[in-house]
Amino acid sequence: MSHETYELKAEARERVGKGSARELRRNGFIPAVIYGDKQAPISIAINTNEVTKRIHAGGFMTTVATIDVDGKKYQVLPKDYQLDPVRDFTMHVDFLRVSGNTQVTVEIPVHFVNEEKSPGLKVGGVLNIVRHEVEVHCPANAIPEFFTVDLSGHKIGDSIHISEITLPKGVTPVIADRDFTIATIIAPAAGVDDAAAEGEGEAEA
Secondary structure, three states, rough: OOOOOOOEEEEEEEOOOOHHHHHHOOOOOEEEEEEEEEEEEEEEEEEHHHHHHHHOOOOHHOEEEEEEOOOOEEEEEEEEEEEOOOOEEEEEEEEEEEOOOOOEEEEEEEEEEOOHHHHHHHHHEEEEOOOEEEEEEHHHHOOOOOOOEEEEOOOHHHHHHEHHHOOOOEEOOOOOOOOOOEEEEOOOOOOOHHHHHHHEEEEEO
């Protein structure tokens, strides 16, 4: 499942615009907006340090959070954020309102395991990752934390496709019309050592 949920405190913002945003940032806050669920957007101000900490902790875009706006709580999923290109601090965040039956589109990271059990990698092959993340549709309250690809038994020349990943119930790839490639195992530029390649062949025998 996704990362553990968390709560952020926020204040409603009466004034919007560049001047107001600059004043907020000087005072340690950033402008943000809560939108979606067929309701009017809400402009808010949230603590810069709290949001930045959550972004750097990982899983920010795939974790449903609660935002307490002057005592009223909203379930949200971060949909976008902007960083200052020079100073790398958070400039703005967009949050999407969600409920239990809200369907969302998110990018889920792919983790690779059992590299030591891949004959192709053991003889010097290289894991060529085509997709570090897979974009999926899923319920907001059941966002996977990551997908796992088992490399056991894979040889040089093998391709690993989305069909090899067991997706949780209700989770479907955005690209649904083809069995796209997640990764391949390719020969190293210098070629495979003959003795190692023979060992791979014997291991298969």
